[in-house]
């Protein structure tokens with residue numbers, strides 16, 4: 140495992156609510172003005188060793204996590220406003236929690252974005268690059284190189300926290316083989332090559348881990364997995380697991396463990412930030428819906444318990460409701476049953492009054508730190524151990540691998556990865 144010496148460039152695609160909340164909080168934390176609540180990598184203690192050797196240690200004391208002071212922030216966005224103005228505009232944090240780091244935020248001026256309005260119809264911005272898909276890749280590669288050189292960084296991580304792109308289906312003719320993907324980029328195929336693919340390709344080409352925080356297809360295709368392996372770069376995605384899906388991946392294992400049946404799960408959200416506005420467009424919501432719907436089936440395993448889980452009605456809705464801003468409300472209604480069947484059905488109601496970006500920001504920090512750890516450990520390709528943070532965890536679907544959604548199983552995977560990287564035995568088992 141390589142040490143964490145030197146600086147780490149953290150390049151975020153998108154300088155919106157989540158990114159500005161993440162950067163502001165991280166800057167406040169390194170000034171000692173807040174605690175990193177929600178960051179497992181910064182706060183959790185885990186067990187290493189067994190028997191007499193057993194010890195509980197902070198993750199930071201097991202593996203060489205990049206120190207907070209070594210992070211250098213950059214971003215791309217279609218709007219020109221700096222990180223301070225973007226944070227004020229996002230209206231997540233109070234002014235008193237932004238002002239102490241105002242100067243540092245003002246210094247973060249977004250680079251021009253690789254953007255295509257056809258992929259996010261609700262947004263209009265003019266701070267964008269021009270060129271074919273392949274030219275965009277080259278410009279993005281130059282951005283990464285230049286930023287690293289300018290700040291004297293020896294490593295970089297690129298993380299997507301930009302708007303969810305419209306749904307594009309997997310197209311085997313373009314997305315399976317790396318040569319076909321590159322040919323499509325060179326041919327400027329604007330149907331099958333999304334802007335997010337340009338960022339991912341550029342990052343991997345520059346040897347920087349790439350993390351996808353939205354549900355975009357992007358790196359979730361065999362051509363990108365192969366490219367990441369070839370370049371020796373870790374990748375992870377998709378979609379930050381923050382509110383409602385976090386609850387789903389906690390409640391579903393409870394039902395399964397107690398052999399309680401499920402006949403329906405209705406989930407709806409109201410939120411009023413820019414993300415909510417983008418997701419109000421049906422073609423963008425479709426990407427999110429696919430990501431949100433997959434979760435419970437793989438946990439409940441209908442094929443093993445058809446009497447309990449063979450007939451579930453699962454529906455997910457997101458409603459744009461401006462008065463709420465970033466303070467999303469997520470409602471869930473579960474219709475469950477057990478002893479003597481559905482005639483004695485019961486209901487569980489969850490009303491999660493959350494704050495989207497407050498939940499997502501520590502995930503962004505942890506994903507960056509984990510991706511950097513993986514890179515220094517020499518782990519390349521899909522990092523399934525990072526599924527803990529992701530709503531739609533990447534897995535090799537070509538080889539029919541199943542994703543792990545259960546939060547507790549995901550935590551075992553995370554802890555085992557940390558133990559292995561720290562030179563300990565991976566000693567907890569998935570069932």
Ligand SMILES: NC(=O)c1ccc[n+]([C@@H]2O[C@H](COP(=O)([O-])OP(=O)(O)OC[C@H]3O[C@@H](n4cnc5c(N)ncnc54)[C@H](O)[C@@H]3O)[C@@H](O)[C@H]2O)c1
Nearest residue numbers: 153155156157216252300301302303353379381413414495
């Ligand atoms: N907050 C959560 O709980 C949560 C959970 C899971 C996923 N996400 C995803 O994270 C992403 C960010 O969420 P947010 O609330 O910060 O949204 P936001 O709308 O506040 O910020 C997104 C930013 O990305 C910019 N952008 C759009 N396309 C771009 C491109 N091609 N290149 C560069 N910049 C681009 C937009 O201009 C905007 O400033 C969204 O895709 C959202 O779905 C958020």
